[in-house]
Amino acid sequence: MTASTAGRSPAPEHPGRLQWPDVAALLRRRHLRLTPQRRAVVAALSEFDGHVTATQLVERCVERDPDFVPSTVYRTLDLLEDLGLITHIHDAEGREEFQPADEAPHAHLICRVCGATHEIGGDELGDFLGQIHRRYHFDVDVSHLSIFGRCESCASS
Amino acid sequence: MTASTAGRSPAPEHPGRLQWPDVAALLRRRHLRLTPQRRAVVAALSEFDGHVTATQLVERCVERDPDFVPSTVYRTLDLLEDLGLITHIHDAEGREEFQPADEAPHAHLICRVCGATHEIGGDELGDFLGQIHRRYHFDVDVSHLSIFGRCESCASS
């Protein structure tokens, strides 16, 4: 977890999570609608903090409202991505995994064995990206940077 | 394309490519068989140097032998991966992409716009991995490290 200004009044969620007002405002600005289904997807998104598979979101939404259909989830995710609120990467199995598009650039360490993920950022990442850019003139899309491997506990076993 | 020691005698392939004898030997050791189909997949693999999508391999194999079926390609790829001869990552769209499992650790810069890939290795990568390991005790699976972004020419446009 990267540090940031925490501890305001009860209402706002964790940093890095989807902010409610943003969604409503952005939708209105584009003459789009805030439907119950969209609320549900946003709610589900903010429950899994950090990384969610589209499938997980579908499951969660459907278990709450049996009439919920997958296509709505996918369409909503596309929309939220268009609005710049979330981004997606592909997980170890190639499935889409969504995350709030927060400002602080960070990458993810993902353990292939236990699936645990850990965010990294700061200098160790910045230095590396800087080198890549200087040397190859390549702009890394950091939010899509997933680093697979084995975490400490799984490495020993 | 990275430079490499080209131009030896006709027989041996480039470094980093699948070595023929290896496959035969490994198969024999396990009492597995060297079938024409397996030859074909290996041949196709070594034609795309570096990164191939399963679909590309299927296409290539089928265009050469119309009786070739996708399942054989997938089964062969699984086998080669078991044997440790290839590994796979997931490309920008989440599809499986295979590459020879060569010794020199390297990662890939993959341009989201034009799809070009570039291998990186050496110190800039080593330093970064070292930091990750020291700091998080995380063993990065380098062959699966795909770094998405925009290459020089696509960044300007």
Add this chain to the structure above:
DNA sequence: ATAGATGCAAAACCTTTGCAATCGC
């Protein structure tokens, strides 16, 4: 001869799409 591989066909999986009905604005 025999265990291992293939082809075939069907299914599983995830995601997208067209369209008529619905509902937020």
Add this chain to the structure above:
DNA sequence: GCGATTGCAAAGGTTTTGCATCTAT
């Protein structure tokens, strides 16, 4: 009311699987 959004159902693309047949060893 109008137009955006949904549910439904079907299709799309990729990968997996079961089984009878075939073949490399």
